[in-house]
Amino acid sequence: MARLFYSERGDHIESTEPVRVSRYRGITRLNHWITAGSLILLALSGLAFFSPSLYFLTGLFGGGQIARWLHPILGVVLFLSFALLFLQMWRLNLPRPEDTTWVTRIGDVVTGHEERLPELGKYNAGQKFIFWAMSGLILVLIVSGVMMWQQFFDGLVPIQIRRIATLIHALAAVAIILVFILHVFAAFWVRGTLRAMTRGDVTGGWAWRHHRKWLREVAGRGDRGPAE
């Protein structure tokens, strides 16, 4: 099989009239939603410790003690779950020349002038930013988080290092929540995107408009994927 530059091996044309293109297989979607769920629960419990005005959020978990116990465990779940997602997605998130063009024409992105943008593979530069920001921040959060994990890792690092880890953990947490907001907003704003992570496929028009190189490569392969 020819080397793929813009698509994953499993991506395939599901139907031709109308065109539907499979974007994420079931296991990837499950992986994504476990990651998403743990990130949301981490944000809720973490925010409770971040500001007294949000401490009431511990009530969602059954109180401060349970939230304190659960938060780092969820952190490990997020880390492992995202690691699997990372392995599936990193290759197509590597930067490509057309990303530079896309970024310089960010005004056309925001105003929806797709026709003035270069043809793109499976991910645009914005999606790649989300991917790498999540990857980096999750790594920072798990490392600093373990240093703060009183229950199992007290004494792992000196208190001065723990102070720095705590500050970095808070800053990285704020950053990842901002990235998360951007991610969710973009998924809603670009209509037709959500179904890629729910039903697993997108319409041909969506693929044509936003990821034409990806569509070309998937269509050009001729095979209908492993399912047929």
Added chain:
Amino acid sequence: MSGTAPQPTTAAANPPVQPMEAGFGTRDLVRVSATADLPAPDRQLTKLAKLIDVSKCIGCKACQSACVEWNDTTPEIGENVGVYENPHDLTPDMFTLMRFSEWENPATNELEWLIRKDGCMHCEDPGCLKACPAPGAIVQYSNGIVDFIHDNCIGCGYCVTGCPFDIPRISKTDHKSYKCTLCSDRVAVGQGPACAKACPTKAITFGTKDDMLALADDRIEDLKSRGYDNAGVYDPEGVGGTHVIYVLHHADKPGIYSDLPENPRISPIVEGWKGVTKTAGMAAMGVAAAGALLMGLFSRGNKVEAEEEVAAERLVRDREDI
């Protein structure tokens, strides 16, 4: 009940024996962790302090025993590794610890055996309280006592991060933080702390902070007359002063007393974390969330057009014909 317990001015006197109302309580709180806008108390209690005169300490550990007895803790039986400290560090069950250090005085070329009773310093500006995320888990009374309210403690260990003296310890059993209470329960009923009461040489004394500073001055004068030119009091200003103060014969070098910090203060990292990071972070997240919500609700969205569906169909069909 017959009246309210007086504020104790010494640990030496015998306490009143008739049942009495506590001398201070929640109405005397001046600081409460993770709680803004605490109403100011309607009275100001006399500031209290425990004075530890290092030059009079003989290292008998009666204070440790009294502390264990009063607080009903049961420190684990340790292992002798050839040092005097027992246990080897403060623990959730050992709120105070005699720390021993051998120091060779370069001026006299003599070995000095320095013994310091370690434990919570009851800072006027407590780093533990500043760092604590749980409302009401750490409180400060207007007499200067900093106390942990265990019902509200969640065991996160932020107090450990905040403390400039490395004092709080988190229990592996109930996952709550423990430290010296300055015997707030005894002080509330007119008694001094158990350690001060038990001390056989009066190296530990207790009373109003003014009295303790005056007593410290007497002791420093005496020490200076005996050749300890650098004798002085340890009441560090970086944390606003403390309610446990030391008389040191070498006050110019607190570090020789088992690493007593030279100039303790709440770490700027902790201040930055609880200060600007929290404020700016909350603002950034709030603005982003509100902005995304409004944009999401009111913007038209980026929609796929009908001709793009057609174009995709043509593309797929053409490829299949090849």
